[in-house]
Amino acid sequence: MKTSKRTEPAKVVRCAIYTRKSTEEGLEQEFNSLDAQRDSAEAYVASQKHEGWEVITQTYDDGGFTGGNMERPALKRLLTDIEAGRIDCVIVYKVDRLSRSLLDFTRIIETFDSHQVSFVSVTQQFNTSTSMGRLVLNVLLSFAQFEREMISERIRDKVAASRRRGKWSGGMPLLGYTVEHKKLIVDEIEATRVRQIFELYLEYQSLLPTIREINRRGWTTKRWITKKGDHRGGREFTRNALYKLLTNVTYIGKIKYKDEVHEGEHVGFVPVELFNRVQNRLTNNGKAGGTTVRNKHNALLKGLLQCKACGRPMTHSYSSKGNKRYRYYVCGTAMQKGWSECPSPSVPAGEIERFVVEQIRTIGSDPVMLAHTAAEVQSRSQIAKELLRDERKALDRQIRNDHSKLQAIAANTHIAGNISGLSEIQQRIQTADQRLKAIADEESALATQEIDQSDIQRVLADFDEVWDALPPREQVRVVSLLVDTVNFDGAGGNVAITFHPTGLKSLLQQPLETAQ
Template sequence: MRKATKAAARSARIRCAIYTRKSHEEGLEQDYNSLDAQRDACEAYILSQKHEGWSCLPEMYDDGGISGATMERPALTRLLADIEAGRIDTVVVYKVDRLTRSLGDFAKIVEVFDVHGVSFVSVTQQFNTTTSMGRLTLNMLLSFAQFEREVTGERIRDKIAASKKKGMWMGGLPPLGYDVRDRKLVVNHREAETVRRVYRRYAVLGSVWALKDELDRDGIVSKLRIDKYGRRTGGKPLARGALYLMLQNRIYRGKIVHKENSYPGDHDAIIDETLWDEVQRKLTDNRIDRATGVGAAQPSLLAGLIHDDAGARMIPSHANKKGTRYRYYVSRGLVRGRRSDAPRGRRVPAGDLEVLVENRLRQFLASEAEVFGAIESQITDVNECTELFARAADLADRWPSLTPRDRRAVISTLVERIDVLRETLEIRILPSRLPAVLRDGNEWRHRTQPAEADSPSVTLMVPARLKRTGMETRLLIDGVGSGARRKPDHSLCRVLVHAHRYHAMVMHNGGRTMADLAAEAGVGGSYFSRILRLGFLAPDIVTAVLRDRHPVELTAKRLANEVRLPGAWEEQRTLLGID
């Protein structure tokens, strides 16, 4: 009975919501615009159906200046929300494409209508969405509407591409240094001087940070714009991002850019070719520096060159613990995927690997026999060969004094690839580049990209075994790489310092118990006792730890937990593996 009453009430009054839309904002400011015309037509149609119980809801669902290709429309969102809330029985539109121009979106909207029992009416196109024929007709119309939208978009894109090929400015906000007159870019000479200054100062400073600081001090601001409504924008300090974009904007070279291509423009250039090329080279160098981290306190000198034994690239990574930065080279699969996805991946301390590679390269440069064997086919003059030997030896001697950027430049120029294998480290160098580097000591400062044609590579071998110690992989070095030492293990050194401190506390305990001494040291009694025993290590073992001459398996954790530590020094050496 209740359902029958509800149905009767609904048939007595059909609540109609009118939805209107206009794609462009043009004309919306008029007193009577397209949205008003659509609404009047829909209201007239609803009035003609008054005898059927149709009544127009007062709520207005108007989307002005929004494309029908998107569902992100405020009024449409409200309309669908009210339908779901049960406030609407029928949706009335002027034409189907006012609701949407996408067949996929229309299917979603109709699904919402069906779920909530809402019908759909187009004033200029007689449809009944409750029948299969009505749905077919609607779908066909929407297919044509979508086709029209796509063809229009293609036509506009083709026109833009053709116009830009002719060097025409296709609209938008003009960059600093230009104004728009008769749809063309015209140089604003006062602003153009600011642009030239930005380029010149960056060429000198080589840093956008320093450039921004200088421009801010001198009160240099962005382009001031006033729109047709009198609203002012711009006139503010230039942000770093804006400076980067300005320094790469090819419009200042008199070009018009379309996607990846640039064409001669109708406008005049502000920046000459020489200054442009210098700025782009510095931007490129700085970009490479940021990628490889050569400006950091501990840069990754081998970035982009290292591969693991599966052939996968190893990329720089780091971790921070208690203010200390630990650097690694990690197989790409371990960084970008789950560990289970890359079971053969490697994670090697960066310091170990870099010292190995640098020492092997220095050894190569200092060896006349190895240098001659690498460049023998390129040398025709004995005197030239002698000079190259001297330059190579000089570079090897100066290596420790080179900046990280210069060391990175030499390595990336000479080294083609580095493979971290289980038993060896293979460093592939390109001998064809060596004479050029040695003849001109500054050439490698700007050569970070491979030459177009290189002779076959030469492989330098370093016996270095990968061994698991604790939670990471370390390199056990011998043979050619024996001179490549790591820095002392700070954790081990800290344990020995604590041991000698605790030993001194015991020797001057003043009658206090071990528990009292442990409390004074701020540690537990068990830890205090275990570390105290290390105060009786053989002097040469302590020296080996401080000079990093100990086995890589000897870690601070192992030493602190070594409960079988004997008192005899010879037995200590045997147990800890120190000769």
């Protein structure tokens, strides 16, 4: 009697389907790209049912994630389940759905191999369990990576072309502007604040004191809400944040791409003259501090002296001959392009420093110079008043807008639960109210502490009496406190001094003291 041979049932192969789409566009549709990829993979598994293939219930869908890296939640879950021994085969619609990076793909395949998991691409008909399948796979993936790099190059070229045409090409929102239809539109409230930050830096002449004043006023970096509804920005200024703001050419109507600067389509709201003065001060001070930080030779005019012909700062330097040292100031243009490019490339340091000190000494006794200096100081005081007035108007507008937002939230009960947004608006109103009180105090102080010709004469009289007894470092401090800029016209032999009104007031309230 013959016995029939029993066929053993095929071993169950647990198949995981992985799908991916680079953007979120279209994912809200009832049947989207991820669904189409899954349908194709399920059909392939059904064709292998006789081999025991079955789709597991767990889904691995990455919608809105690039294939250029492995920072994808579904991919991480897939690898975790493979390491736990829950999967025998991974199926994708195309190879580049799993990865577009040859290096990342190699790492993923190594994980598959170490856990005896095979890999199948539905549309490219191969299996990594064979050497031919592995060869074809690597070739296809190389082309996928090549395509990704080509896309990146095209995007970079597009950004470069856009910047060269003066267009805003995206990035983090900028304080002072809103973005409408991919164009920068001036936000008048924030623009007023940005201009005042530039003025504050010129007043304090250093980053850290400026930051302290900005934070005291309750001003923060740009606030914005992402497309996902996340709140970003709105933080206190740091040294780096302030430096980036002060050096951003966008504020003078230009667009920067790498080292290139082009005219922008948007409107600049910081005066070019103000922007250039800030850049000169930053150049002399360095990113980290003020003029006294690196002034080891006690150069009186370091960070103050400007070449009138070039509009560039003049740098303190020296040369030695034997035991004797010769100090001088050299124009930035001459240093970078050669001395033939500037009509006044350098000037002896001791000579021009003595000249400036003598000019300061004689102002108090020369009626014409005294009147001119007083008029200049009063003009700058008027500018300070106007800045405070503009800031007050901007804060009033901001408070009105914030109150309107609060009313809108109260009127719409379905968004009234947004406690974080509500508290943020209330905090902003409170900060603005505090700043308005401070502005009122500052306006009152400006009105009661105006300096006139007699005050200037008294300050400079004290200067004349005690100057020679001051130690060198104190002399540097006093000059930097008194003087905003010194313009040197080498061709005409003229020197023009611009004073700090706040410095004169400080010396009036705190008389100079000699070293004991």
